Amino acid sequence: xxxxxxxxxxxxxxxxxxxxxxxxxxxxxxxxxxxxxxxxxxxxxxxxxxxxxxxxxxxxxxxxxxxxxxxxxxxxxxxxxxxxxxxxxxxxxxxxxxxxxxxxxxxxxxxxxxxxxxxxxxxxxxxxxxxxxxxxxxxxxxxxxxxxxxxxxxxxxxxxxxxxxxxxxxxxxxxxxxxxxxxxxxxxxxxxxxxxxxxxxxxxxxxxxxxxxxxxxxxxxxxxxxxxxxxxxxxxxxxxxxxxxxxxxxxxxxx
Numbered sequence: 435x436x437x438x439x440x441x442x443x444x445x446x447x448x449x450x451x452x453x454x455x456x457x458x459x460x461x462x463x464x465x466x467x468x469x470x471x472x473x474x475x476x477x478x479x480x481x482x483x484x485x486x487x488x489x490x491x492x493x494x495x496x497x498x499x500x501x502x503x504x505x506x507x508x509x510x511x512x513x514x515x516x517x518x519x520x521x522x523x524x525x526x527x528x529x530x531x532x533x534x535x536x537x538x539x540x541x542x543x544x545x546x547x548x549x550x551x552x553x554x555x556x557x558x559x560x561x562x563x564x565x566x567x568x569x570x571x572x573x574x575x576x577x578x579x580x581x582x583x584x585x586x587x588x589x590x591x592x593x594x595x596x597x598x599x600x601x602x603x604x605x606x607x608x609x610x611x612x613x614x615x616x617x618x619x620x621x622x623x624x625x626x627x628x629x630x631x632x633x634x635x636x637x638x639x640x641x642x643x644x645x646x647x648x649x650x651x652x653x654x655x656x657x658x659x660x661x662x663x664x665x666x667x668x669x670x671x672x673x674x675x676x677x678x679x680x681x682x683x684x685x686x687x688x689x
Contacts, residue, residue: 435467435468435469435470435621435624435625435628435630435634435635435636436462436467436468436469436470436635436636436637436638436684436688437470437471437472437494437617437621437635437636437637437638437647437651438459438469438470438471438472438638438639438680439472439473439638439639439640439641439644440471440472440473440475440480440483441473441474441475441640442639442640442641442657442659442660442675443638443639443640443644443657443675443679443680444471444483444675444680445483445675446675446676447659447675447676451483451486451487452678452681454678454680454681455678455680455681456486456487457681458680458681458684458685458689459487459489459680459684461684461689462684462688462689463491465688465689467688468491468492468624468628468630469489469491470491470492470493470494470621470624471483471484471489471491471492471493471494471504472494472498472617472620472621472637472639472644472647473493473494473495473497474496474497474643475495475496476495476496476537476542476560477493477495477500477502477539477540478540478542478559478560478561479558479559479560480493480495482559484504489504490504490505491504491505492504492510492624494617494620494621494624495539496537496576496577496611496615497601497611497615497616497617497643498513498614498615498616498617498618498619498620499512499513499514499576499577499611499612499615500512500513500514500539500576501620501623501624502539507540509539510623510624510627511620511623511624512539512574512576513611513612513614513615513616513619513620514574514575514576514612514615515574515575515595515597515598515612516574516575517536517568517569517571517575518569519575519594519595519597519598520536520575520578520594520598520610521569522592523578523580523589523592523594523610524536524568524569526588526589526592527580527589528545530586530587530588530589531546531586532580532581532582532586532589533546533547533548533551533580533581533582533583534578534579534580534581535577535578535579535581536565536568536571536575536578537575537576537577537578537579538571538573538574538575538576539573539574539576541561541563541573542555542560542561542562542563543563543564543565543568543571544562544563544564544565544568545564545565545566545567545568547562547564548583550583551581551583576611576612576615577601577609577610577611578598578609578610578611579602579607579608579609579610580607580608580609581606581607582606582607583606585606587606590605590608594610596613597612597613597614598610598611598612598613599611599612599613616646616647617637617643617644617646617647618646618647618649618650621635621637621647621650621651622650631652632650632651632652633652634652635650635651635652635653636651636652636653636654636655636683636684636687636688637650637651637653637654637655638655638656638657638672638679638680638683638684639655639656639657639660640656640657640659640660640664640675641660641661641664642661642664644664645664645667648664648667648668648669649667653669653670653687654667654668654669654670655668655669655670655671655672655683656668656670656671656672657671657672657673657674657675657679657680658671658672658673658674658675658677658679659674659675659676659679670683672686
C-alpha cells in the first residue's frame with residue numbers, strides 16, 4: 435500500500451499534478467498496489483485532484499479525521515467528536531462576536547462570515563455553508579476553527595474536552611480536532627481491513643503532519659522539499675515536488 439500526501443508531495447509548487455506523478459500512480463495501481471491519498475485537505479478540496487487522476491480509491495482527509503471511499507463517498511472511518519463537545523466554544527464566540535467554523539466530513543459551516551474569509555474560502559476550494567445555529571447540526575464534527583481575525587479576544591481561556599486536541603495554536607486562530615485524528619490512525623484502519631502489514635506500506639510526505647505516517651510505514655519517505663529535521667527521521671529522501679519526487683521514489687521501490 436502507498437500513502438501519498440497531496441500538497442507539497444503529489445502536487446508541485448504551482449499546485450499542479452505533474453504528468454510523471456500521474457503516470458507512476460497509474461503504473462502501481464495496475465500492479466495491484468493500493469494507493470491512498472492522505473491529506474490535510476477537506477473532501478471538497480480534494481475532489482478536483484481525484485477527478486484529474488481518475489482516482490476512485492480511498493481518501494484520508496482532514497489529517498485523519500475522516501476516511502472516505504472515493505467511489506461511493508461512503509465514510510469508512512472517522513475520528514470525530516460531537517457538536518456538544520464544543521458548545522462552550524460556540525457560545526463564547528457568539529458572545530464576543532468572533533468567527534468560527536464547524537467542519538464535518540463533507541461540509542463547512544459557520545454562522546457569520548466576513549468578506550475576507552468568504553473570499554479565502556473560495557480561493558482554497560471551500561464551500562461555505564451558512565447555519566443559523568450550528569449546535570443543531572447532527573453530523574459528527576471533524577474540526578472546529580476559531581478565526582479571531584480582528585483580534586477581539588476574550589475566548590482564549592476556554593479549554594477543550596479531553597477527547598479534543600489543539601491542531602493549530604495561534605493566539606487569535608485555533609483549530610481543534612479529535613485526539614485520535616492522525617494520518618497514521620486512519621492508515622491503520624485501512625491496512626487492517628485489507629490485511630496489510632505496516633512493513634508493506636510506503637508513506638510519502640513533505641511536512642510535520644506527515645511525520646507520524648512516515649514513521650509508521652515500513653518505508654517512510656520524505657520529499658526533497660521537506661524540512662531537514664523531517665528528512666532525518668525518514669527512511670529515505672526523494673527529489674522535491676518540483677522534480678517528480680513521487681515518481682522517482684515509487685519507481686525505486688515498486689517498479
